[in-house]
Amino acid sequence: MAEWLTYSLADFLPLDRATYLRLFQLYNAxxxxxxVIGFALGVWVLWLLYRPAPDRVRLxxxxxxxxxxxxxxxxxxxxxxxxxxxxxxxAGAFCAQGLLMxxxxxxxxxWSGRVDRSGAPPHIGYGMLVFAVFLMPLLGVLLDRPxxxxxxxGTAPDPTVFATLGLLSMAARRVRLILxxxxxxxxxxxxxxxxxxxxxxxxxxPTAAIVWIAVWFRQPAEQN
Amino acid sequence: MHRRSFLTAVAGACCGxxxxxxxxxxxxRERLTKPIPGSGEQLPLIGMxxxxxxxxxxxxQAISERAEVLRAFFAAGGGMIDSSPMYGSAEAVVGETLARxxxxxxxxxxxxxxxxxxxxGPREIAESQRLWGVERFDLLQVHNLLAWREHLDTLxxxxxxxxxxxxxxxxxxxxxxxxxxxxxxxxxxxxxxxTYNIVDREAEDRLLPLAAERGIAVIANRPxxxxxxxxxxQRHPLPGWAAxxxxxxxxxxxxxxxxxxxxxxxxxxxxxxxxxxxxxxAAGVGPLPDSAMRRRMxxxxxxx
Numbered sequence: 170m171a172e173w174l175t176y177s178l179a180d181f182l183p184l185d186r187a188t189y190l191r192l193f194q195l196y197n198a199x200x201x202x203x204x205v206i207g208f209a210l211g212v213w214v215l216w217l218l219y220r221p222a223p224d225r226v227r228l229x230x231x232x233x234x235x236x237x238x239x240x241x242x243x244x245x246x247x248x249x250x251x252x253x254x255x256x257x258x259x260a261g262a263f264c265a266q267g268l269l270m271x272x273x274x275x276x277x278x279x280w281s282g283r284v285d286r287s288g289a290p291p292h293i294g295y296g297m298l299v300f301a302v303f304l305m306p307l308l309g310v311l312l313d314r315p316x317x318x319x320x321x322x323g324t325a326p327d328p329t330v331f332a333t334l335g336l337l338s339m340a341a342r343r344v345r346l347i348l349x350x351x352x353x354x355x356x357x358x359x360x361x362x363x364x365x366x367x368x369x370x371x372x373x374x375p376t377a378a379i380v381w382i383a384v385w386f387r388q389p390a391e392q393n
Numbered sequence: 394m395h396r397r398s399f400l401t402a403v404a405g406a407c408c409g410x411x412x413x414x415x416x417x418x419x420x421x422r423e424r425l426t427k428p429i430p431g432s433g434e435q436l437p438l439i440g441m442x443x444x445x446x447x448x449x450x451x452x453x454q455a456i457s458e459r460a461e462v463l464r465a466f467f468a469a470g471g472g473m474i475d476s477s478p479m480y481g482s483a484e485a486v487v488g489e490t491l492a493r494x495x496x497x498x499x500x501x502x503x504x505x506x507x508x509x510x511x512x513x514g515p516r517e518i519a520e521s522q523r524l525w526g527v528e529r530f531d532l533l534q535v536h537n538l539l540a541w542r543e544h545l546d547t548l549x550x551x552x553x554x555x556x557x558x559x560x561x562x563x564x565x566x567x568x569x570x571x572x573x574x575x576x577x578x579x580x581x582x583x584x585x586x587x588t589y590n591i592v593d594r595e596a597e598d599r600l601l602p603l604a605a606e607r608g609i610a611v612i613a614n615r616p617x618x619x620x621x622x623x624x625x626x627q628r629h630p631l632p633g634w635a636a637x638x639x640x641x642x643x644x645x646x647x648x649x650x651x652x653x654x655x656x657x658x659x660x661x662x663x664x665x666x667x668x669x670x671x672x673x674x675a676a677g678v679g680p681l682p683d684s685a686m687r688r689r690m691x692x693x694x695x696x697x
Contacts, residue, residue, distance in 0.1 A: 183479070
């Protein structure tokens with residue numbers, strides 16, 4: 170155990186920031202027009218959840234589940250894993266999350282017993298979705314990343330995870346409990362990765378996860 | 394014959410008769426080498442690591458840039474390239490860039506076996522050979538002592554069969570020195586790789602003397618602590634004594650400190666830039682510091 174403490178965060182990351190950012194550029198080019206399709210799906214999800222009837226929420230969750238499965242294969246397995254062996258495990262986790270969302274939303278349970286957006290957490294959740302679809306890619310522009318390498322909802326992990334947390338705000342308590350594990354773990358993993366790469370955006374996802382959990386736990390039981 | 398040529402020839406002939414290390418009889422700009430203790434084979438003092446720098450996947454632009462780094466390395470008389478299956482796509486990129494350069498005389502191909510299962514070692518080594526595009530490795534090392542007993546058996550058998558020239562073990566960050574020392578005492582290894590630089594000098598106490606005693610070559614990794622030491626140094630002007638050991642920049646100073654230790658065979662700085670490669674390789678020529686100068690270098694660096 171003591172030996173592990175002698176490692177720094179950067180010791181676990183076998184690539185530098187330039188390579189990491191270039192990874193998204195090459196990924197977006199290789200799977201073009203997946204980014205456009207992903208963005209369009211994000212807009213559709215926002216439209217579905219603007220008036221969130223149970224079937225519309227379920228449909229939105231199926232779309233997001235598909236995005237998780239796509240990212241598991243196309244990003245983690247095909248693109249990132251050749252550079253970082255840890256991405257193989259991320260691929261497995263994203264695949265599990267996608268399948269779990271499909272099961273929960275589409276077959277085993279109803280997505281939610283209560284899907285209105287009148288409570289504070291669902292309202293925040295919708296805001297998170299808007300942020301993930303429209304604003305997160307623009308953060309890259311502010312940091313002078315090439316536009317070809319921006320991270321978009323549906324194809325890149327971070328905005329998709331961020332949006333998923335927003336979506337889960339509209340789900341029932343037990344659904345949330347089941348489906349929050351991988352997204353919050355990814356928030357931590359992504360934050361640590363970006364911290365090791367000296368990326369100024371590193372606090373974004375861990376902070377979002379902490380705030381999201383805090384809001385959820387503060388929510389009165391009847392709202393869950 | 395010109396007078397200068399004549400004198401050079403006479404001096405060279407005399408040196409050839411004397412049992413002094415080639416290091417000491419190097420002409421001022423001749424590439425410095427040290428012998429591998431087990432064989433006497435000469436190895437350039439400055440090699441090249443590939444951790445992070447060559448892990449660029451299939452990015453065509455980055456691969457072209459790394460090919461130029463490698464071209465500069467060999468043009469400056471470079472020898473050892475060290476990699477590992479742990480380094481993501483680094484082995485594949487090394488193989489791709491070596492192929493682009495065509496012939497690479499002087500290449501000393503070194504990689505590692507990095508799997509917790511001894512049974513998986515041969516398959517991983519075969520994959521590394523395929524990625525590098527080499528028929529056999531010059532050096533295979535057990536990465537971070539992982540399953541070292543099983544892998545040493547494999548490597549020893551490969552060496553006996555002529556499918557490997559040298560075998561070794563690696564550690565980094567100063568970890569597991571006690572275990573490494575025990576293995577160095579009990580097993581026959583040609584190389585050890587460990588972290589040694591102007592700040593991380595724990596190896597001077599036991600491991601480097603033991604390597605010298607046992608005739609084991611030493612590869613020094615993390616010569617700049619992944620750039621941290623250069624970051625500290627380059628905020629300060631180069632000391633006056635740097636010129637005495639032929640250094641025009643901090644990278645040379647830090648590398649010459651490492652390779653001037655009598656037990657160290659070579660250092661393996663990693664870089665993704667041609668300019669930095671040229672700076673690194675400049676540490677492999679000219680005078681090396683003696684022990685008094687080494688003490689002064691370490692003290693001055695600690696005071697920065």
